[in-house]
Amino acid sequence: xxxxxxxxxxxxxxxxxxxxxxxxxxxxxxxxxxxxxxxxxxxxxxxxxxxxxxxxxxxxxxxxxxxxxxxxxxxxxxxxxxxxxxxxxxxxxxxxxxxxxxxxxxxxxxxxxxxxxxxxxxxxxxxxxxxxxxxxxxxxxxxxxxxxxxxxxxxxxxxxxxxxxxxxxxxxxxxxxxxxxxxxxxxxxxxxxxxxxxxxxxxxxxxxxxxxxxxxxxxxxxxxxxxxxxxxxxxxxxxxxxxxxxxxxxxxxxxxxxxxxxxxxxxxxxxxxxxxxxxxxxxxxxxxxxxxxxxxxxxxxxxxxxxxxxxxxxxxxxxxxxxxxxxxxxxxxxxxxxxxxxxxxxxxxxxxxxxxxxxxxxxxxxxxxxxxxxxxxxxxxxxxxxxxxxxxxxxxxxxxxxxxxxxxxxxxxxxxxxxxxxxxxxxxxxxxxxxxxxxxxxxxxxxxxxxxxxxxxxxxxxxxxxxxxxxxxxxxxxxxxxxxxxxxxxxxxxxxxxxxx
Amino acid sequence: xxxxxxxxxxxxxxxxxxxxxxxxxxxxxxxxxxxxxxxxxxxxxxxxxxxxxxxxxxxxxxxxxxxxxxxxxxxxxxxxxxxxxxxxxxxxxxxxxxxxxxxxxxxxxxxxxxxxxxxxxxxxxxxxxxxxxxxxxxxxxxxxxxxxxxxxxxxxx
Numbered sequence: 283x284x285x286x287x288x289x290x291x292x293x294x295x296x297x298x299x300x301x302x303x304x305x306x307x308x309x310x311x312x313x314x315x316x317x318x319x320x321x322x323x324x325x326x327x328x329x330x331x332x333x334x335x336x337x338x339x340x341x342x343x344x345x346x347x348x349x350x351x352x353x354x355x356x357x358x359x360x361x362x363x364x365x366x367x368x369x370x371x372x373x374x375x376x377x378x379x380x381x382x383x384x385x386x387x388x389x390x391x392x393x394x395x396x397x398x399x400x401x402x403x404x405x406x407x408x409x410x411x412x413x414x415x416x417x418x419x420x421x422x423x424x425x426x427x428x429x430x431x432x433x434x435x436x437x438x439x440x441x442x443x444x445x446x447x448x449x450x451x452x453x454x455x456x457x458x459x460x461x462x463x464x465x466x467x468x469x470x471x472x473x474x475x476x477x478x479x480x481x482x483x484x485x486x487x488x489x490x491x492x493x494x495x496x497x498x499x500x501x502x503x504x505x506x507x508x509x510x511x512x513x514x515x516x517x518x519x520x521x522x523x524x525x526x527x528x529x530x531x532x533x534x535x536x537x538x539x540x541x542x543x544x545x546x547x548x549x550x551x552x553x554x555x556x557x558x559x560x561x562x563x564x565x566x567x568x569x570x571x572x573x574x575x576x577x578x579x580x581x582x583x584x585x586x587x588x589x590x591x592x593x594x595x596x597x598x599x600x601x602x603x604x605x606x607x608x609x610x611x612x613x614x615x616x617x618x619x620x621x622x623x624x625x626x627x628x629x630x631x632x633x634x635x636x637x638x639x640x641x642x643x644x645x646x647x648x649x650x651x652x653x654x655x656x657x658x659x660x661x662x663x664x665x666x667x668x669x670x671x672x673x674x675x676x677x678x679x680x681x682x683x684x685x686x687x688x689x690x691x692x693x694x695x696x697x698x699x700x701x702x703x704x705x706x707x708x709x710x711x712x713x714x715x716x717x718x719x720x721x722x723x724x725x726x727x728x729x730x731x732x733x734x735x736x737x738x739x740x741x742x743x744x745x746x747x748x749x750x751x752x753x754x755x756x757x758x759x760x761x762x763x764x765x766x767x768x769x770x771x772x773x774x775x776x777x778x779x780x781x782x783x
Numbered sequence: 784x785x786x787x788x789x790x791x792x793x794x795x796x797x798x799x800x801x802x803x804x805x806x807x808x809x810x811x812x813x814x815x816x817x818x819x820x821x822x823x824x825x826x827x828x829x830x831x832x833x834x835x836x837x838x839x840x841x842x843x844x845x846x847x848x849x850x851x852x853x854x855x856x857x858x859x860x861x862x863x864x865x866x867x868x869x870x871x872x873x874x875x876x877x878x879x880x881x882x883x884x885x886x887x888x889x890x891x892x893x894x895x896x897x898x899x900x901x902x903x904x905x906x907x908x909x910x911x912x913x914x915x916x917x918x919x920x921x922x923x924x925x926x927x928x929x930x931x932x933x934x935x936x937x938x939x940x
Contacts, residue, residue, distance in 0.1 A: 337930070450849050451800075454807045457842045461814060464838070468831035473821055475831060476814070499872055506868035506902050673903050674914065677896040680872060681922055684879040684895050685888075689932050697880035701873045708869050712861040713803040735829045743827030 290412055293640030297648050302345050305338065306645050309349025310652040317357020318667045319675055321505040322498075323370040324354035325611045325718075329493035330679065332615060333686035340623035341638045345645040347616055352404070352649040355595060356657055359396045359588060360664055364389055372591050375563040379576065379583030390661070392584050394523040395533050397658050399589035403541040404650035407596035410545055411603075412643050415632065419604035422629035427736040428747050432757035434726050434733070437607050438719065439761045440550060442768070444557060445716045449768035452719050455710075459720035462487050463727025470735065482695040489618025490690050492724060494683050495703020496710075496717045497611070502676050503708050523658060533585035536566050540589030548594030549601065550609065562590035596646055603639060604629055606729065611718045614725045622690075797857020801850050808846030815839025868902040875899025887935040888927060892919035 296302065312334075316327040331350050335343040362373040363380035376396070383392040425433070442452025465476045466486030477483035525533070543565060544558035566586040567576050576583055598609040606628035608614035617627050625635060632639045657664070687700040710717055741747035748754050818839055824830025879895035896915040900906055926932045 334930075337932075448800075448849075448852065450845060450852060451803060454803075454842070454845045454849065457838060457845060458807070458810065460834075460838055461810070461842075464835055471822065471831045473831040475821060475835060476817060499876075503869040503872055503902075506872075507864050673900070673905055676902065677875075677900050677915070678918060680875055680899045681879075681892055681896050681918060684876060684883075684892070685922060685926055685932075685934075688879070688883055689926070689934070692934070694880040694884055697876055697883070701876035701880075704873065704876070705869065709806070712799075712863070713806060714799055714858060714861075715803065731829075731834050734834070738826050738829060743825055745826070 285416075286412060289416075289636075289640050290644065292636060293412075293642075293644035296341060296637050296641030297345065297644040302342060302641065302645060303648070305342050305346040306349040306648050307652055307656065309335075309346040309351075310353040310649055310656060313350035313353020313355075314357045314360075314653075314657055314664060315353075315667060316679075317354035318360045318664045319357075319670070319679070320361050320365055320367050320668060321501065321672070322679065323368075323501065324351070324358045325370060325493075325615075326497040326501050327354035327357065328612055328615055329490070329497045330683055330686065332490055332493065332619060333690050335619060336622060336690055340620065340625055340635075341641050343619060343623060344616065344638060344642050345648075347619060348642060348646050349649045349652065351595070351612055352400075352592075352646075352653055353657070355592060356397065356400065356653055357664070359400075360393065361668065363392045363396065363584070364665065364668060372559045372587075372594075375559050375587040376584060376591075378563075379578075379580050382577065382579035383581070383584065386579050388579065390523040391525050391529060391581065393661060394525050394658065395529070395537075395581060395585045396588040397654055398525075399533070399537040399540065399585045400592035401650045401654045402537050403544060403589035403591075403593035404596055404653075405647060406541050407545050407548070407593040408643060408647040408650075410597055411600055411646070412640075415600050415604050415639075415643075418600065419629040419632045422605050425629070426751050426754070427733040427740065428751045428754040429757070431730055431733040431737055432748060432751075432754040432761070433605065434607060434730050436757045436761045436764070437601070437609070438723055438726060439764050439768075441609075441719045441722050443764050444550075445718055447714060447716055449765075451715050455715055455717060455720040456723040459723025459725075460727040460730070462492060462720070463724045464731075469728075469732070480695070482693060487699065487724075488690060488696060489615060489622070489725075490687055491696050491699040492703050493611075493615050493618070493721060494687055495700045495705075496707035496720065498679070498683055499700065499704030500707025500711055500717075502679060503704065504711055505672070506676065523661065529581045532572075533581045536562075536582040536586040537589045539565060539569075540586035540591075541593045543586075544590030544593030544595075545597045547590075548597035548609070558590035558594035559587035562586040592650075599642075599646070602627060603631055603642075606631075608722055608725055611721045614721045617725045795856065797853040797855075798860035799858040800853035802860065804846045804849030804851075804853060806846070807849060808843055811839050811842025811844075811846055813839075814842060867904075871902035872899050875902075883934065885938065887937040887939070888923050889919045889936055890938065892922050 312331055313327060316322055316330060317324055328350055335346045358370060358373045359376055361367045362376040363384050366377050366381040368374040368377050380392045438456050442449050442456055445452050465483055467484050468475055474484060540562040543562045547558040547561060563583060563586060566582040570582055572580060598613050601607045601609050602613040602617060608617050620627050683700060684697055687696045690696060707717060737747055748758060814835060818832045818835035821832025821835060822830035823832045823836060875895045875898040878898050879891045882891035882894055893915050896918050897911060900911045923936050927934055927936055
């Protein structure tokens with residue numbers, strides 16, 4: 283316990299430097315600003331803002347990214363509640379009761395409980411990370427390459443099982459992601475792979491062109507196809523942010539239940555925060571004394587899922603920081619950013635870069651405080667942002683993406699690469715593919731090949747090594763069960779039905 | 784997001800998934816063939832072509848399975864109401880990429896914004912020109928002057 287406090291103390295001393303507080307603030311502010319733009323979800327927001335963190339030192343960059351992440355999440359809640367536009371799957375549930383509340387003129391109440399619930403969830407989840415991550419990373423240091431390979435494989439398969447749509451198409455995305463990770467120079471042999479004769483690809487495909495193209499440009503292009511009116515319909519004014527006593531009584535238990543559900547489900551590699559918000563909504567619907575209010579503006583239907591979402595978003599950092607395995611597109615992008623800064627996420631991060639780790643943990647909490655003290659009072663500004671006509675918005679985003687992708691290494695080729703991934707993302711969207719597993723696999727491709735290579739080298743090429751290591755065997759068996767269950771058409775139907783409910 | 788991906792189920796062949804499967808199959812074949820030029824190695828000493836080869840095979844298999852699955856029904860072939868938005872965005876990016884080195888940030892940004900503005904039909908030429916000019920100026924101020932990103936503002940002399 284004493285360790286925990288001294289560790290957190292170290293984190294506080296890192297996060298509370300004037301520079302890092304400022305970075306956290308700017309991150310949260312920009313994240314909310316871009317995340318509140320209709321049609322730009324949290325993942326696209328982070329992809330767009332990723333390059334601005336590259337000029338900073340690794341700790342500062344990660345702190346700012348965390349701020350952007352929370353800001354973007356809250357920006358997503360804003361569009362979900364006020365415009366009925368979920369920016370990502372996890373805020374679909376928020377639209378149900380949140381938007382209903384907005385139409386009744388209770389938008390302020392919904393937004394306030396979303397922020398307060400997120401803050402409580404964030405505080406609890408931060409403590410969970412601080413307590414849980416060190417032992418897990420200590421444990422993970424004893425992992426054999428075979429265990430790593432099997433664990434990563436399980437994470438990828440889990441991600442495909444939990445995303446929307448058919449699992450087979452999710453697996454296709456994983457394979458495509460591995461392909462993109464192979465592009466460039468092979469570390470062991472020095473051979474060039476899949477560079478198509480472009481010398482600029484010798485260093486591989488950067489995370490910025492990939493994520494920005496797949497999520498940013500593709501999203502704008504699809505939105506512009508559908509958008510006929512220049513402005514989304516804002517429903518309900520945000521008059522006051524007060525929460526009535528009755529609402530408090532109903533919302534608070536939901537917040538704590540949501541926090542618990544989200545924290546646990548967020549740990550699953552591959553699921554991230556999506557599962558949590560759905561599970562929390564279903565739980566609230568079962569437990570409530572006012573079942574007929576659900577769907578018509580029940581505050582529990584906002585408080586629970588929003589808390590679960592934020593808790594899950596945060597505990598998703600545990601597998602990323604301790605095992606180097608991202609659990610959703612956002613943590614995958616952060617892994618990509620860390621690698622650019624020369625830090626390979628994995629069990630050694632806590633001991634090798636304690637400042638970075640504990641600084642990040644504390645700044646996660648700081649980001650939540652920022653949300654509460656800055657975002658809520660500025661609500662008028664965010665509402666104004668929602669009202670900007672799209673035809674002015676998207677050229678500004680395009681310009682930002684151009685400069686951002688260019689400034690990573692001052693290469694015009696990267697700008698073209700971003701555009702190329704925009705086309706890929708557009709085609710994938712049209713063909714009904716979900717690009718999330720692609721980004722995960724893109725990040726995990728290189729370490730998976732490396733661990734497979736090492737495992738087979740140690741076993742002299744004998745694949746039996748995967749059966750001899752009990753942990754690897756367990757992960758592989760679980761992967762097999764997931765594959766068999768997931769590939770049955772019944773599973774997809776049940777899952778999609780649950781997601782729609 | 785889920786709202787857009789929700790497409791009505793059809794009884795016949797799901798043409799969207801046929802296309803999706805063929806797309807993956809084609810990439811798989813290309814990946815597998817290209818892998819043959821790399822060193823395959825042995826399982827004990829995996830060469831640079833070991834993983835790519837199996838990746839190609841797997842992609843081909845998954846592609847075929849997606850096509851097969853489509854015969855049980857699924858979404859219809861996707862609609863492409865207009866190619867205009869994507870084309871304008873890509874051209875805007877290309878203009879920026881080719882201009883930013885030789886012509887500097889302001890001209891590249893101006894052209895990039897102007898071209899990508901054609902992504903929507905509601906375009907007021909004068910308004911767009913003014914908007915592009917303002918945004919180009921602001922971006923130069925913000926990125927080059929304030930954030931000190933080393934990009935040329937004007938053409939190299």
